[in-house]
Amino acid sequence: MIIGINMIALPAQSGGGPFRYFQMLLKKIAEYELIDVSFIIYKQKQISIEYLAVPSSLNVEYVDVPNLGFGIRRILFEQTLFYLYLKPLDVLYSYCTSMPLLARCKKVFTLHDVYYLTTKERYGFLQRTYLTWMTKLYCKLCDTVLTVSEFSYNEIRKYLKVPEDRLFITYNFIDNNTTDPKRPDKLEDVNGRKIDMDKPYFFYVGDLQPGKNIKGMVDGFVKYANTRSDIQLIIAGKSSSYGQEMSHYISNFDNVFYLGYLSRNDVNWLLKNCSGTVLLSFCEGFGIPPLEGFGYGKPALTSNMASLPEVVGRAGVKINPYKIDEIAFGFKTLEEQYLEYVQNIPEQLAKFSPIKSAESFMDALRINYKPYSCMNM
The missing domain is CATH 3.40.50.2000 (Glycogen Phosphorylase B;)
Known part of the structure; x- marks a missing residue:
């Protein structure tokens, strides 16, 4: 054949x-x-x-x-x-x-x-x-x-x-045999700002396009974290004309960073060490980043639309992606109830x-x- x-x-x-x-x-x-x-x-x-x-x-x-x-x-x-x-x-x-x-x-x-x-x-x-x-x-x-x-x-x-x-x-x-990625020598955003890799962060990985609700994610995080210096939002993925616009917007905030397209090793390292993955899309056929985060024991913050409730189940927080207040509350909930969501990850992974x-x-x-x-x- x-x-x-x-x-x-x-x-x-x-x-x-x-x-x-x-x-x-x-x-x-x-x-x-x-x-x-x-x-x-x-x-x-x-x-x-x-x-x-x-x-x-x-x-x-x-x-x-x-x-x-x-x-x-x-x-x-x-x-x-x-x-x-x-x-x-x-x-x-x-x-x-x-x-x-x-x-x-x-x-x-x-x-x-x-x-x-x-x-x-x-x-x-x-x-x-x-x-x-x-x-x-x-x-x-x-x-x-x-x-x-x-x-x-x-x-x-x-x-x-x-x-x-x-x-x-x-x-x-995801592969059950999750890799053990090497810590990058350094990470910088597209504007040359160095990332403190020892500081807690939420992580988004994916294309920068309007359907992914990048601006809503950033606005919700900033509303929650405000000017806190002890938590970051790190964004990685392929850019576009919309992505360039978002990159410029992100540069206005001291605790939000866009790193551009990264190697698989660097993405896996960020997944392994994050406080949780974020995917607030308006529509997703599946949305694999939450599963990849689950592979490293990390819960997710996602929208409550399309396939994402099916993917995340009880292993993450699900919110209305059109409402900035709900997004901000989602970050707060994930941070404060972290262990509760983590304990549901094995059950959710077993479904796929x-x-x-x-x-x-x-x-x-x-x-x-x-x-x-x-x-x-």
Whole structure:
């Protein structure tokens, strides 16, 4: 069985949540004995094999396509010249909404969310219209659609009418073998301000875009902490035009720092040592940073919308992201009732089993494998 993995939507070595999700899936799949299975990974040529970090135990061939960047050029290439690079495949999978729709094989992709249909914070009218039309086309022409949470499953059924027999959940998860990251030599924000790594802090990691409610998070923290010098809010992730605006706004506060895009080691170190993760999005298909924090025993402050209550359960504080007073109270509650939320983390983590996610993914692609229990006897 030959499985193609379409990763040409990744334009730079700074992948976000969907890329991280698929990296973890491959790592877990590599722990199984796959029977007569090989992979062909299609990527833009500037993306190194080292960055993809595909486990060496998997039988993988890499095919480079030109440097396409991000946007219309990649989309046009995918539906035209990409066919010249495609080899005979049994299945072609994409970790996001990116697929040569006329490929002559079983086509599977992961649709993480549909919040461009339900919120207006991130996309303008024309972009929402385009994404809606394209997503409906992908759902119609692909054989199987995967998604990452019960919330997203219900939203896809409601707005895109994907039949139940073609839509499956493969939950996001974290590796149970959480890494022990190395302490960075130093950390600085984008304006050159040094971070006191021994001072308590709350931590946000993710893209800086309007749907993530960065300004609301900062305003709520500042309202709670005011000018306190004993607590910080540290923000890390990919920037954008909105991110540049937020970076300038953040520079007005002595206890809020934006560090830009960080290495995985530095992100893990910040997760391990924070007072709690923060994710106050208006909409999330899943929201993996709270789970990553749970892996290090850290509770979360999240919005009470979309998939986040499903993800966080009783291991975090959930508030209305539109109300600054509630956000401020959420920081206060998390700080004062820290141990109460920490004790609920194991129960919440157990709901997102790496084994179940990996096996549901392989079943959807019809991969023949020996069950995990057999591999560990």
